[in-house]
Amino acid sequence: MIPLLDLKLQYRKLQREIDTAVAEVLADTRFIQGPNVGQFESEVAGYLGVKHAISCNSGSDALHMALLACGIGGNDEVITTPFSFAATAEAIGHTGATAVFVDIDPVTFNITAESIEAAITPKTRAILPVHIFGQAADMLAICRLARQHDLFVIEDCAQSFGARIAHKHTGSFGHAACFSFFPSKNLGGYGDGGLFTTDSDDLAEQFSLFKNHGSKIRNQHQVVGWNSRLDELQAAILRVKLRHVDKFNQQRISAAKHYTRMLDPLPAQTPQQADDLSHVFHQYTILTRSRTRMIDELKKKHIGHAVYYPMPLPDQKAFSCMSRSSDLRNTNAVCRQCLSLPIFPEISKTQIETVANTIRQVYAD
DSSP, rough: OBOOOOHHHHHHOOOOOHHHHHHHHHHHHBBBBHHHHHHHHHHHHHHTTTTTEESSSOHHHHHHHHHHTOOOOOTTTTEEEEOOOHHHHHHHHHHHHHHEEBBBBBTOSBBBBHHHHTTOOOOOEEEEOOOGGGGOOHHHHHHHHHHHTEEEEEOOOOOOOOOOEEEEETTSSEEEEEEETTTTTTOOOOOOEEEEEEEOHHHHHHHHHHHHHEEEEEEEEEOOOOBBBOOHHHHHHHHHHTHHHHHHHHHHHHHHHHHHHHTTTTBBBOOOTTBBBOOSSSSSEEEEEEEHHHHHHHTTTTOOOOOOSOOOOOGGGGGTTTEEEOOHHHHHHHOEEEEEOOOOTTTHHHHHHHHHHHHHHHHHH
């Protein structure tokens, strides 16, 4: 069996460091707001090159509270991608704002400045690009457009930890950014966790209030907030894994290159990377018109796979009444053809070759 993701291999590599870090937390017994949380926030802020990095309970919470910190509410519109996990749209819906879905680029699967500009109206308050599958969106063009129209930019970096544009990390371009530390992510914990980043003191203060019951001083509550804290055990684990994330990302990139070599010159479209926009391959996703046959063959060989994502967000029942969208022909085509293959830092060349040869066989039949 070749799994889509194997977390056991990474734990075995880091077991001594992680077990030591966890044991220290258990011995210390400061499980909420302990020293590792503050240390992790400082270390990850330095890594990403941002002024403020504020941890929270999940990437979903980070997106929701980031929008609220920017003042997004009931009469506002937020332009975003239709090709993402539901949390992107959920966050907009929780504020009462309207999600405006624009079409994606058929090569990078990201929304572009051109598609965003065509959807801007007097109600538009923010742009929420997603660096899908670890491929950086064109933040230079998006931020330039946002400045012209006085719009907030909130980056969804759930899948792009460690990706760069030139020499700058995703999560450091917009007014704010949000990360997920779900276990499958490039920097993943052993439970839920999230992060909000910004260079704005005002946004950092607002977010900090929302995540901690609306309180800065114990038993004094300025706003209605949430209980959304990263726990100490997760912070300790993430501090260990942060030290290794660049190496793990490089291993993902090397695996992706081997996949692409093995799948050339099949009709399947393999991931492509735009100039100066890095890709850290949270997923290795191909496009194929033979997806059903391919999935059947992968199942026979006990090879992990997934379809991210089979349906555009505005077609989901949950979001149909809180959104509007333009022509999504690229998105619809990608949803019909996308297929994600096994990728993780420790995947072997032999495993990649087994997957690729299975795909090649589908086209040979």
